[in-house]
Amino acid sequence: MALTIVESIDELRADLDRSRAAGDDVGFVPTMGYLHAGHLSLVEAARARHARVVVSIFVNPLQFAVGEDLGAYPRDLDRDVGLCADAGVDVVFAPSVEEMYPFGPVATTVTVGGISERFEGATRPTHFAGVATVVAKLFNIVGPCAAYFGEKDFQQLAVVRRMAVDLSAPIDVVGCPIVREPDGLAMSSRNVYLDDAQRAAAPVLQRALQRGRASIEAGERDPDAVVAAMAELIDAEPLAELDYVAVVDAVTLEVPERLAGELRLLGAAQVGRPRLIDNVGVTIP
Numbered sequence: 001m002a003l004t005i006v007e008s009i010d011e012l013r014a015d016l017d018r019s020r021a022a023g024d025d026v027g028f029v030p031t032m033g034y035l036h037a038g039h040l041s042l043v044e045a046a047r048a049r050h051a052r053v054v055v056s057i058f059v060n061p062l063q064f065a066v067g068e069d070l071g072a073y074p075r076d077l078d079r080d081v082g083l084c085a086d087a088g089v090d091v092v093f094a095p096s097v098e099e100m101y102p103f104g105p106v107a108t109t110v111t112v113g114g115i116s117e118r119f120e121g122a123t124r125p126t127h128f129a130g131v132a133t134v135v136a137k138l139f140n141i142v143g144p145c146a147a148y149f150g151e152k153d154f155q156q157l158a159v160v161r162r163m164a165v166d167l168s169a170p171i172d173v174v175g176c177p178i179v180r181e182p183d184g185l186a187m188s189s190r191n192v193y194l195d196d197a198q199r200a201a202a203p204v205l206q207r208a209l210q211r212g213r214a215s216i217e218a219g220e221r222d223p224d225a226v227v228a229a230m231a232e233l234i235d236a237e238p239l240a241e242l243d244y245v246a247v248v249d250a251v252t253l254e255v256p257e258r259l260a261g262e263l264r265l266l267g268a269a270q271v272g273r274p275r276l277i278d279n280v281g282v283t284i285p
Protein backbone atom coordinates (compact mmCIF):
# COMPACT_ATOMS: atom_id res chain seq x y z
CA MET A 1 0.00 0.00 0.00
CA ALA A 2 1.18 3.56 -0.74
CA LEU A 3 2.60 5.69 2.04
CA THR A 4 0.19 8.18 3.65
CA ILE A 5 1.31 11.47 5.18
CA VAL A 6 -0.84 12.49 8.12
CA GLU A 7 -0.63 15.85 9.89
CA SER A 8 -3.62 15.59 12.21
CA ILE A 9 -3.75 13.69 15.51
CA ASP A 10 -7.41 12.70 15.00
CA GLU A 11 -6.69 11.37 11.51
CA LEU A 12 -3.74 9.28 12.71
CA ARG A 13 -5.78 7.85 15.61
CA ALA A 14 -8.66 6.93 13.29
CA ASP A 15 -6.28 5.30 10.79
CA LEU A 16 -4.47 3.20 13.42
CA ASP A 17 -7.71 2.26 15.23
CA ARG A 18 -8.95 0.84 11.92
CA SER A 19 -5.70 -1.11 11.52
CA ARG A 20 -5.90 -2.62 14.99
CA ALA A 21 -9.62 -3.42 14.55
CA ALA A 22 -8.66 -5.32 11.38
CA GLY A 23 -6.06 -7.28 13.38
CA ASP A 24 -3.01 -5.39 12.05
CA ASP A 25 -0.53 -4.57 14.81
CA VAL A 26 1.45 -1.34 14.76
CA GLY A 27 5.19 -0.66 14.87
CA PHE A 28 6.09 2.94 15.69
CA VAL A 29 9.38 4.78 15.05
CA PRO A 30 9.49 8.26 16.64
CA THR A 31 12.02 10.61 15.02
CA MET A 32 12.88 14.28 14.60
CA GLY A 33 13.48 13.70 10.88
CA TYR A 34 16.58 14.25 8.75
CA LEU A 35 16.64 10.49 8.57
CA HIS A 36 19.82 8.45 8.22
CA ALA A 37 20.69 4.76 8.17
CA GLY A 38 20.25 4.57 11.95
CA HIS A 39 16.58 5.58 11.68
CA LEU A 40 16.10 3.26 8.72
CA SER A 41 17.42 0.34 10.79
CA LEU A 42 14.61 1.04 13.28
CA VAL A 43 12.09 1.06 10.42
CA GLU A 44 13.51 -2.22 9.16
CA ALA A 45 13.18 -3.80 12.62
CA ALA A 46 9.56 -2.56 12.86
CA ARG A 47 8.77 -3.64 9.29
CA ALA A 48 9.96 -7.18 10.07
CA ARG A 49 7.54 -7.54 13.00
CA HIS A 50 4.43 -5.47 12.34
CA ALA A 51 1.67 -5.26 9.77
CA ARG A 52 1.69 -1.44 9.85
CA VAL A 53 4.63 0.87 10.40
CA VAL A 54 4.30 4.51 11.45
CA VAL A 55 7.18 6.99 11.54
CA SER A 56 6.68 10.32 13.31
CA ILE A 57 8.71 13.30 12.15
CA PHE A 58 8.51 16.14 14.63
CA VAL A 59 11.29 18.46 15.79
CA ASN A 60 10.11 18.80 19.37
CA PRO A 61 10.77 22.31 20.72
CA LEU A 62 10.32 21.14 24.32
CA GLN A 63 13.56 19.15 24.33
CA PHE A 64 15.75 22.06 23.18
CA ALA A 65 16.96 24.55 25.79
CA VAL A 66 17.34 28.25 25.01
CA GLY A 67 20.55 28.65 22.98
CA GLU A 68 20.44 25.10 21.57
CA ASP A 69 19.98 24.42 17.85
CA LEU A 70 16.16 24.27 17.53
CA GLY A 71 16.05 26.84 14.70
CA ALA A 72 19.01 25.32 12.86
CA TYR A 73 18.10 21.65 13.42
CA PRO A 74 18.38 19.99 9.96
CA ARG A 75 15.02 19.39 8.27
CA ASP A 76 14.08 17.91 4.88
CA LEU A 77 10.58 16.46 4.95
CA ASP A 78 10.43 15.62 1.22
CA ARG A 79 13.64 13.61 1.42
CA ASP A 80 12.49 11.90 4.64
CA VAL A 81 9.16 10.93 3.06
CA GLY A 82 11.02 9.46 0.05
CA LEU A 83 13.27 7.41 2.35
CA CYS A 84 10.23 6.22 4.31
CA ALA A 85 8.42 5.21 1.11
CA ASP A 86 11.46 3.23 -0.06
CA ALA A 87 11.72 1.56 3.35
CA GLY A 88 8.10 0.36 3.27
CA VAL A 89 6.66 2.74 5.89
CA ASP A 90 2.85 2.92 5.80
CA VAL A 91 2.25 6.24 7.54
CA VAL A 92 4.41 9.30 8.15
CA PHE A 93 2.97 11.40 10.98
CA ALA A 94 4.30 14.94 10.52
CA PRO A 95 2.32 17.25 12.81
CA SER A 96 2.90 21.00 13.14
CA VAL A 97 3.98 22.50 16.45
CA GLU A 98 0.44 23.95 16.77
CA GLU A 99 -1.10 20.51 16.28
CA MET A 100 1.07 19.03 19.05
CA TYR A 101 0.97 22.02 21.42
CA PRO A 102 -2.29 23.89 20.65
CA PHE A 103 -2.11 26.03 23.79
CA GLY A 104 1.49 27.05 23.16
CA PRO A 105 3.66 26.42 26.23
CA VAL A 106 2.61 23.16 27.91
CA ALA A 107 1.20 23.19 31.44
CA THR A 108 1.60 19.42 31.83
CA THR A 109 5.01 17.80 31.60
CA VAL A 110 6.38 14.34 32.29
CA THR A 111 9.52 14.15 34.42
CA VAL A 112 11.30 10.86 35.00
CA GLY A 113 13.21 11.42 38.24
CA GLY A 114 16.69 10.05 39.00
CA ILE A 115 17.60 8.47 35.71
CA SER A 116 17.04 11.80 33.86
CA GLU A 117 19.30 13.81 36.12
CA ARG A 118 22.73 12.33 35.43
CA PHE A 119 25.01 12.51 32.35
CA GLU A 120 22.97 14.15 29.53
CA GLY A 121 20.57 15.51 32.16
CA ALA A 122 23.40 17.21 34.08
CA THR A 123 24.47 19.13 30.96
CA ARG A 124 20.95 19.61 29.55
CA PRO A 125 18.71 19.87 32.64
CA THR A 126 15.38 20.34 30.79
CA HIS A 127 16.08 17.92 27.93
CA PHE A 128 14.63 14.66 29.23
CA ALA A 129 11.42 16.26 30.50
CA GLY A 130 10.96 17.56 26.94
CA VAL A 131 11.64 14.11 25.51
CA ALA A 132 9.46 12.25 28.04
CA THR A 133 6.59 14.71 27.51
CA VAL A 134 6.57 14.42 23.72
CA VAL A 135 7.08 10.64 23.79
CA ALA A 136 4.19 10.27 26.27
CA LYS A 137 2.05 12.39 23.91
CA LEU A 138 3.11 10.31 20.90
CA PHE A 139 2.34 7.08 22.79
CA ASN A 140 -1.14 8.48 23.61
CA ILE A 141 -1.67 9.45 19.98
CA VAL A 142 -0.38 6.23 18.36
CA GLY A 143 -1.93 3.90 20.95
CA PRO A 144 -0.97 0.28 21.65
CA CYS A 145 2.13 -0.57 19.62
CA ALA A 146 5.78 -1.53 19.77
CA ALA A 147 7.96 1.62 19.69
CA TYR A 148 11.52 1.44 18.34
CA PHE A 149 14.36 3.59 19.72
CA GLY A 150 18.06 3.59 18.85
CA GLU A 151 20.57 2.64 21.54
CA LYS A 152 22.72 5.60 20.52
CA ASP A 153 20.65 7.73 22.89
CA PHE A 154 21.06 5.09 25.57
CA GLN A 155 19.96 7.31 28.44
CA GLN A 156 16.90 8.42 26.45
CA LEU A 157 16.01 4.75 25.90
CA ALA A 158 16.34 4.09 29.66
CA VAL A 159 14.19 7.15 30.45
CA VAL A 160 11.50 6.09 27.97
CA ARG A 161 11.48 2.51 29.25
CA ARG A 162 11.09 3.74 32.82
CA MET A 163 8.33 6.18 31.85
CA ALA A 164 6.42 3.47 29.96
CA VAL A 165 6.52 1.18 33.01
CA ASP A 166 5.72 3.94 35.52
CA LEU A 167 2.72 5.17 33.47
CA SER A 168 1.59 1.66 32.40
CA ALA A 169 1.73 2.74 28.77
CA PRO A 170 0.46 -0.04 26.46
CA ILE A 171 3.74 0.12 24.59
CA ASP A 172 6.48 -2.43 24.05
CA VAL A 173 9.66 -0.29 24.04
CA VAL A 174 12.27 -1.91 21.77
CA GLY A 175 15.94 -0.82 21.72
CA CYS A 176 17.93 -1.31 18.50
CA PRO A 177 21.74 -1.38 18.01
CA ILE A 178 23.70 1.73 17.04
CA VAL A 179 24.45 2.14 13.32
CA ARG A 180 27.97 3.46 12.68
CA GLU A 181 29.97 5.03 9.89
CA PRO A 182 32.85 2.82 8.63
CA ASP A 183 35.31 4.62 10.98
CA GLY A 184 33.10 3.94 14.02
CA LEU A 185 31.34 7.31 14.40
CA ALA A 186 27.75 6.74 15.55
CA MET A 187 25.27 8.05 12.99
CA SER A 188 23.42 11.20 14.03
CA SER A 189 21.46 13.90 12.22
CA ARG A 190 23.75 16.46 13.90
CA ASN A 191 26.92 14.99 12.28
CA VAL A 192 26.19 17.34 9.33
CA TYR A 193 27.47 20.18 11.54
CA LEU A 194 31.04 18.71 11.56
CA ASP A 195 33.63 20.29 9.25
CA ASP A 196 36.32 18.04 7.70
CA ALA A 197 38.83 18.33 10.55
CA GLN A 198 36.14 17.81 13.20
CA ARG A 199 34.73 14.86 11.26
CA ALA A 200 38.21 13.27 11.24
CA ALA A 201 38.52 13.83 15.01
CA ALA A 202 35.00 12.69 15.94
CA PRO A 203 35.64 8.89 16.13
CA VAL A 204 37.88 9.54 19.16
CA LEU A 205 34.79 9.15 21.35
CA GLN A 206 34.13 5.66 20.02
CA ARG A 207 37.82 4.75 20.33
CA ALA A 208 37.79 5.89 23.97
CA LEU A 209 34.75 3.73 24.74
CA GLN A 210 36.40 0.75 23.03
CA ARG A 211 39.50 1.37 25.14
CA GLY A 212 37.34 1.33 28.29
CA ARG A 213 35.67 -1.89 27.21
CA ALA A 214 39.04 -3.51 26.44
CA SER A 215 40.33 -2.60 29.91
CA ILE A 216 37.26 -4.23 31.53
CA GLU A 217 37.67 -7.29 29.35
CA ALA A 218 41.32 -7.42 30.45
CA GLY A 219 40.18 -7.61 34.10
CA GLU A 220 39.87 -4.00 35.33
CA ARG A 221 37.05 -3.77 37.91
CA ASP A 222 37.56 -0.23 39.25
CA PRO A 223 35.19 2.19 37.44
CA ASP A 224 37.49 5.17 38.15
CA ALA A 225 40.40 3.45 36.40
CA VAL A 226 38.25 2.71 33.34
CA VAL A 227 37.01 6.31 33.25
CA ALA A 228 40.59 7.62 33.50
CA ALA A 229 41.70 5.44 30.57
CA MET A 230 38.84 6.70 28.40
CA ALA A 231 39.24 10.36 29.40
CA GLU A 232 42.97 10.28 28.63
CA LEU A 233 42.30 9.44 24.99
CA ILE A 234 39.70 12.19 24.52
CA ASP A 235 41.83 14.78 26.35
CA ALA A 236 44.63 14.05 23.86
CA GLU A 237 42.42 15.10 20.91
CA PRO A 238 42.65 18.91 20.55
CA LEU A 239 39.33 19.20 18.65
CA ALA A 240 37.34 17.27 21.25
CA GLU A 241 36.23 18.67 24.59
CA LEU A 242 35.27 15.95 27.04
CA ASP A 243 31.90 16.32 28.76
CA TYR A 244 31.74 12.96 30.55
CA VAL A 245 32.70 9.32 30.29
CA ALA A 246 31.27 6.75 32.68
CA VAL A 247 30.71 3.04 33.29
CA VAL A 248 27.19 2.35 34.51
CA ASP A 249 24.78 -0.45 35.24
CA ALA A 250 22.96 -0.97 31.92
CA VAL A 251 19.47 -0.78 33.47
CA THR A 252 19.66 1.73 36.33
CA LEU A 253 22.48 3.83 34.83
CA GLU A 254 23.99 3.98 38.35
CA VAL A 255 27.78 3.80 38.71
CA PRO A 256 28.60 0.54 40.56
CA GLU A 257 31.34 0.54 43.20
CA ARG A 258 32.93 -2.49 41.56
CA LEU A 259 32.22 -3.51 37.99
CA ALA A 260 29.99 -6.58 37.54
CA GLY A 261 27.08 -7.80 35.41
CA GLU A 262 25.64 -5.97 32.43
CA LEU A 263 27.37 -2.61 32.00
CA ARG A 264 27.29 0.30 29.58
CA LEU A 265 30.13 2.69 28.89
CA LEU A 266 28.72 6.14 28.12
CA GLY A 267 30.48 9.18 26.71
CA ALA A 268 29.82 12.71 25.47
CA ALA A 269 32.20 15.23 23.94
CA GLN A 270 31.86 18.55 22.15
CA VAL A 271 33.52 18.42 18.72
CA GLY A 272 32.98 21.79 17.08
CA ARG A 273 29.29 22.62 17.10
CA PRO A 274 27.75 19.22 17.82
CA ARG A 275 27.90 17.52 21.18
CA LEU A 276 28.57 13.88 20.28
CA ILE A 277 27.25 11.05 22.43
CA ASP A 278 27.99 7.37 22.15
CA ASN A 279 28.02 4.16 24.21
CA VAL A 280 29.09 0.53 24.11
CA GLY A 281 27.98 -2.47 26.16
CA VAL A 282 30.06 -5.00 28.06
CA THR A 283 28.98 -7.92 30.24
CA ILE A 284 31.04 -9.40 33.03
CA PRO A 285 29.74 -12.95 33.41
Ligand code: PAF
Nearest residue numbers: 030031032060131134153
Ligand atom coordinates in the same frame (compact mmCIF):
# COMPACT_ATOMS: atom_id res chain seq x y z
O1 PAF B 1 15.52 10.55 19.52
C1 PAF B 1 14.83 11.44 18.99
O2 PAF B 1 14.90 11.67 17.79
C2 PAF B 1 13.89 12.26 19.85
O3 PAF B 1 14.42 12.51 21.10
C3 PAF B 1 12.48 11.64 19.96
C4 PAF B 1 12.53 10.30 20.70
C5 PAF B 1 11.88 11.45 18.59
C6 PAF B 1 11.57 12.57 20.77
O4 PAF B 1 11.47 13.81 20.15
